[in-house]
Amino acid sequence: MNYHFGRGWARWTPFLLLLPGLAAYFVIALGPSLATAVYSFTDASGLKGAPVRWVGFDNYQEFLFMGRASVDNLNALGRTLVFCFFVTVIQFGLGLFVAVIINQNLKGRNIFRTLYFMPVILGAVIQGLIWSLFLYPLGGPLARVLELFGTRSEFLGGQPVEAFAWVIVVQIWANMGTTMIIFLSGLQTISTDYYEAARIDGASPWQVFTNITWPLLTPSVNTNLTLNIIGSLQAWQLFLVLLGYRNGTQVLGYLIYATGFGQTSGSVTSSFRQGYAAAASIVLFLLVLVIGTVVQNVLRRREARILG
């Protein structure tokens, strides 16, 4: 494009002013991100000045195939997939359902929309603490509800599977609003003419949904599925706040953090195995890459079939 702000040396001004941002990005984000692969082949620790040696594929081998620890690792990997599956399916379904309902001409719809979207601003710490209180086992609100049914629960302090399930619930509570908002913006792009025509033809609400709304919502469906899947594969902040590093509940993201930086927050532990943690990061990255690519392919084909 024609540049109007001078010639000769002055032509370099835009580039020179772009440099700080670009440099910061390279040094702080892009470089370290790529260097993760390099670190995964070393025995780097988190100690300043400690010698670092190449260890080839040892970290990967240990992570995947060595004894009890690798069983734990693979369990965490499986849990990551389970977490991703439930969060994606429920959040996607609920977000879509609520968006379709709110998109009707109802009184107070803005209030409901704002309410469901609100947790987005709170962040994992406040979300987690609020729910820890809500799930207070000794006569808290949900404990009371269970009492009505003659049963009780330790919630977050209960069996690992149960605690894990509650993290899924809080994760969905916190992020369903985002999915809903993206669907709502998609719904608003659908011309009302279609609905008008369907109404004249006497189509049932379900027919309207499957023949008009769902296919025309394809772009938002793609966005939401991609965001939900990738997001939930990498999310672990709520595990940190709600459960801490508890056996039987760890997901891959938390495991990477724990092996790289010591398991407990507060007091420093000795296990700063950062080369190993880098290898675990690459495993998670490959998981995201493979699932992301497959999903993208499926979604593209579907889009071509529907809209093409």
Add this chain to the structure above:
Amino acid sequence: MSAQTNPLRSAGKPIDWGQIGSYTVLIVLAVIYLGPLLMLVNTALKTTPSFMRDATGLAVEFSLQNFAEAWNKANFPKYLFNSILYTVSATTLYVVMAVFVAFPIARGYVKYAGFFLTLFVIALFLPPALIPQFQLMLNLGLYNNPVGYILLFVVNPIGIVILVNYIKTIPTELDEAAALDGCGYFRFVMSIVLPLIQPALATVIVLHAIGIWNEIIAPTIYLTSKDYYPITRGLIVFQGVYGSNWPLLAAAVLMLTFPMLVLFLFLQRYIVAGLTAGSVKG
């Protein structure tokens, strides 16, 4: 949906079962969204003995003492100051750099503009930078250092993409006219482009600032000394000490939640704009 007429209704208006169903769903969900918050408020207003006796009973005592106590014990002023310092300085640094990255890329004023943009988009799919980033900070002596902590947050690729997309909607004739009038590049960006891209800028600022404010992993990794803790980390520490004293903890949490929720009402549209701008390219 059947449209039966109800003879008892004067105008013979049909009962809209669809609408009743819709409201039922919305209200049930509203309870799930409000319930935890109401519990928080109620608990914060109770005394500890009363909470132990009956956790869900209404806070008739209406005690405000928890707030004063939490404020003092939680070291709130210090942590809040740190959070504000990190959020404001990192966001300011980031936004200034981001505008000077996004503008020439959007206009094609630098060579390989398309390639640069791709570089930023790529970051969204690469492995987490966690480990090498830590090694970098450690070796630069920026570990447990507020400056190092701020530097972690002067990067945000999504913001660049949002800005580039928005700047593309601004007519290039403007550049020409300004240059003819003898306006330099730097002054043009600062005094003409900046005001014009305010909506996108607001979105980027809000998204970035919220991210820093709520960050919990980075402070856990990078800040070991209590003097540097942001409020998120401070809350976790407070929970560690007073975790069994829910009224006190609830008061602490509420003092941070309430301003965020008020802020949310004002910032909501910028967050929504950011989400939908990000999803358009999807």
